[in-house]
Amino acid sequence: MTWLTQSATGAASEPLHKRLLSLFERVALIVGIAVLVAIFGSIRPEAFLSWANISTMLGSQSVLVVLTMALIIPLTAGDFDLSIAANLTLSAMVLALLNAKAGWPLGLAIPVSLGVGVITGIVNASVILYFRIPSLIVTLGTGTFINGIVLWISGSMTISGLSPSLVQWVIVTRLFGIPLAFYYALALCVAIWYLLGYTMLGRRLLFVGRGREVARLSGVRVTSIRFGALVASGLLSSAAGLLYVGTIGGADPLSGNTFLLPAFAAAFLGATSIVPGRFNPWGSLFAVYFLVVGITGLTILGIQTYVQNLFYGGALVVAVALSQLARGRAPGNQLTQQERTGPSRPAP
Amino acid sequence: MKITTKRLLATGPAALLGATLLSGTAFADTHVDAAKAMVEKYRTLPEFQAPGDPFDAKSCMAGKKIMVMPVSSANPFNKNIVQSMAEVAAPMGFEVVEWENQAVPTQWAQGVEHATNNDFDAVVLLGGVNPALLGPQIAAAKAAGVSVQTAHLDDTTQEPDPSVDLAMRVPYHEVGELLANWTIAQTDGKVNAVILGSDEIVPTPAFVKGITDALDACGEGCKYSYINAPVPEWSTKIQTSVQSAVIADPTINYVIPIYDSMSQFVLPALTITGRSADVKIATFNGTPFVIDEIQKGNVEMDIGESIGWVARSILDGSMRELCGMDAKNELYVPFFIFDKDNAASAGTPAEFDKGYGDSYIAGYNKLWGLE
Numbered sequence: 001m002t003w004l005t006q007s008a009t010g011a012a013s014e015p016l017h018k019r020l021l022s023l024f025e026r027v028a029l030i031v032g033i034a035v036l037v038a039i040f041g042s043i044r045p046e047a048f049l050s051w052a053n054i055s056t057m058l059g060s061q062s063v064l065v066v067l068t069m070a071l072i073i074p075l076t077a078g079d080f081d082l083s084i085a086a087n088l089t090l091s092a093m094v095l096a097l098l099n100a101k102a103g104w105p106l107g108l109a110i111p112v113s114l115g116v117g118v119i120t121g122i123v124n125a126s127v128i129l130y131f132r133i134p135s136l137i138v139t140l141g142t143g144t145f146i147n148g149i150v151l152w153i154s155g156s157m158t159i160s161g162l163s164p165s166l167v168q169w170v171i172v173t174r175l176f177g178i179p180l181a182f183y184y185a186l187a188l189c190v191a192i193w194y195l196l197g198y199t200m201l202g203r204r205l206l207f208v209g210r211g212r213e214v215a216r217l218s219g220v221r222v223t224s225i226r227f228g229a230l231v232a233s234g235l236l237s238s239a240a241g242l243l244y245v246g247t248i249g250g251a252d253p254l255s256g257n258t259f260l261l262p263a264f265a266a267a268f269l270g271a272t273s274i275v276p277g278r279f280n281p282w283g284s285l286f287a288v289y290f291l292v293v294g295i296t297g298l299t300i301l302g303i304q305t306y307v308q309n310l311f312y313g314g315a316l317v318v319a320v321a322l323s324q325l326a327r328g329r330a331p332g333n334q335l336t337q338q339e340r341t342g343p344s345r346p347a348p
Numbered sequence: 349m350k351i352t353t354k355r356l357l358a359t360g361p362a363a364l365l366g367a368t369l370l371s372g373t374a375f376a377d378t379h380v381d382a383a384k385a386m387v388e389k390y391r392t393l394p395e396f397q398a399p400g401d402p403f404d405a406k407s408c409m410a411g412k413k414i415m416v417m418p419v420s421s422a423n424p425f426n427k428n429i430v431q432s433m434a435e436v437a438a439p440m441g442f443e444v445v446e447w448e449n450q451a452v453p454t455q456w457a458q459g460v461e462h463a464t465n466n467d468f469d470a471v472v473l474l475g476g477v478n479p480a481l482l483g484p485q486i487a488a489a490k491a492a493g494v495s496v497q498t499a500h501l502d503d504t505t506q507e508p509d510p511s512v513d514l515a516m517r518v519p520y521h522e523v524g525e526l527l528a529n530w531t532i533a534q535t536d537g538k539v540n541a542v543i544l545g546s547d548e549i550v551p552t553p554a555f556v557k558g559i560t561d562a563l564d565a566c567g568e569g570c571k572y573s574y575i576n577a578p579v580p581e582w583s584t585k586i587q588t589s590v591q592s593a594v595i596a597d598p599t600i601n602y603v604i605p606i607y608d609s610m611s612q613f614v615l616p617a618l619t620i621t622g623r624s625a626d627v628k629i630a631t632f633n634g635t636p637f638v639i640d641e642i643q644k645g646n647v648e649m650d651i652g653e654s655i656g657w658v659a660r661s662i663l664d665g666s667m668r669e670l671c672g673m674d675a676k677n678e679l680y681v682p683f684f685i686f687d688k689d690n691a692a693s694a695g696t697p698a699e700f701d702k703g704y705g706d707s708y709i710a711g712y713n714k715l716w717g718l719e
Contacts, residue, residue, distance in 0.1 A: 044596065047592075047595055047596040047597075048596075050595060052595050052621060052622070053591075053592070053595045056591045056595060056620050056621050057591075059620055060587060060588065060591060060616070060617075060620055151422050155424065156421075156422040156423065156424050156427065157424050157636070157637070158609060158612060158635070158637045159637065160612070160637040160640050160641060161637075161640055161697060167619070171616060171619055171620050172619060179620060247587075247616045248587075248612050248613060248615065248616050249612070249615055249616065249619075249646075250612055250637060252609070252612060253422070254422075255582055255583035255612075255613075256583065258580055258581060258582075258583045258584050259583070259584070262584060292588070295588055296588060296591070296592050299588065299589050299592035299593065299596075300592045300593075300595070300596040302573070304576075308585070
């Protein structure tokens with residue numbers, strides 16, 4: 001039984017204060033964003049509440065949103081994918097090399113670049129499933145391997161000179177003042193929300209993540225589901241790579257790797273909200289923007305940059321801890337096995 | 349006209365204010381003129397001037413071995429310097445060997461130990477290899493008679509690590525001053541700059557001080573703020589920080605990323621905030637893709653160093669040290685400004701070491717007795 005079904009079935013019989021706590025837990029991140037906006041907006045209203053700032057915050061974090069979406073699919077199925085950031089970097093570099101150096105049109109270079117992600121996903125899934133090696137180890141290895149490929153094919157150089165139309169279609173063109181990149185990320189979020197919540201495939205993905213043996217005995221094709229989740233992760237992290245190239249107008253061999261930890265932070269922080277206990281796209285989306293609002297506000301106030309790291313790391317730990325407390329899981333409480341395990345448990 | 353006490357009292361403060369303003373304007377003009385003069389100096393192609401007495405490099409270096417350890421073999425600037433050093437050394441009859449590494453201090457330690465155990469005459473720690481992290485290995489190397497040298501690490505105003513035999517430093521503070529003066533010259537002394545640096549890189553404090561000292565001297569027309577973005581966080585921190593800064597202060601007219609590879613994260617920040625047209629980028633390093641951005645009109649200027657010149661300057665210092673001559677604690681590396689007028693001289697697309705002229709090649713050959 002998932003946390004969601006637990007809360008759904010138990011909701012009617014639960015006392016009011018518990019239901020209120022549960023509701024608060026679901027919307028805690030949104031409340032958190034509102035509180036941050038209120039604080040920063042009251043201190044520097046002319047800068048923080050300006051439409052320029054709001055649209056900039058929304059448009060500039062699409063890469064992280066898409067990468068987090070790529071991550072929550074295998075996490076839901078119970079697998080880690082530590083190669084997503086390396087895959088993002090590789091796809092970005094392949095696109096840059098093909099378009100800027102080899103002169104391929106974007107219409108050809110983009111499918112090849114996305115294909116690189118699919119291949120990475122297939123390699124990850126094949127090794128994990130055929131050799132029965134934990135996903136953590138395999139994707140750590142393939143991620144490092146991919147980093148080597150990127151350094152090799154790029155000659156350790158930053159590649160610029162891509163077709164301006166990519167940048168045009170990612171951050172220059174705006175709808176309601178917000179760069180298109182935001183809408184791409186939002187569309188992906190809606191698609192994954194529908195997939196996980198309203199399709200048989202999404203349900204199977206969840207069952208596999210909750211308990212592989214139970215899912216197998218229930219007739220779910222566990223291997224196929226895990227294979228597909230890892231390939232989807234590869235494809236979507238490549239899509240994040242395309243957005244990254246479109247955002248910075250070039251590709252460099254290293255910087256994309258730094259998105260790995262923020263993506264994990266957003267995925268786990270997101271799992272405390274909207275559908276608590278589950279990796280979910282809306283929770284992840286709000287988690288990304290919760291962190292961005294905080295960091296942008298601190299920057300506008302001129303707070304020293306190390307405070308941003310304190311906020312980033314502190315917010316994650318505090319949010320998860322509060323989420324546990326909200327469910328009465330204070331340290332020392334008797335926990336059920338299911339409660340101890342938290343959000344769907346990726347097998348290491 | 350009769351000047352009464354009353355009139356004097358009435359006009360005195362105004363006259364004083366006027367005089368102050370006039371002298372302030374004169375001061376600002378002087379400063380702007382000085383800034384323009386400095387900029388012009390670095391816009392002309394550098395001409396080689398012998399940095400020391402000539403010597404016969406072939407005879408004193410024959411059979412010697414130098415290990416060069418770049419901060420990372422994945423860093424193209426450092427990698428190209430080592431390659432250039434090896435190419436220059438070969439005809440002189442000695443060997444320059446690169447210790448391949450990926451910026452991991454344990455690999456650096458391994459490299460110094462390798463040099464100690466394999467009869468190298470010198471180890472040159474190039475770029476950001478910090479000798480403070482290699483204390484035991486450097487002590488062992490020196491005990492074995494290996495000369496340990498740093499190159500392109502400290503600023504000339506910084507005290508080098510006492511453990512090294514020779515520190516070939518670079519006047520980064522001068523680059524900082526030049527960057528600031530560029531912005532002063534372009535705006536007639538009305539600068540509002542965001543400076544981006546990475547404090548963990550050894551010369552950053554001196555580099556940034558060069559910028560801020562020059563902007564402070566410029567007077568009330570110039571102001572700045574500083575953002576520290578550690579290298580591992582460039583991709584996540586620079587864009588958001590610059591976005592927030594230019595939104596919070598619409599009068600910002602310059603972003604100064606002190607290392608030009610930071611520019612790739614500044615460009616989207618300016619695009620997404622709609623400030624590309626009125627916020628300029630002035631930077632340092634001469635990395636090819638940034639010179640490409642100058643050609644496209646996205647970056648205003650980039651100060652570069654010739655890699656071939658840097659390589660020869662390091663070799664010159666290192667050879668003088670090994671040959672028992674007087675070696676200077678400073679690299680002889682002229683800086684050169686690339687802007688829209690001359691960026692094409694670096695090639696399209698731009699290449700490392702192109703556009704700086706070649707007077708140094710013949711100059712060093714003559715200095716070392718090769719001609």
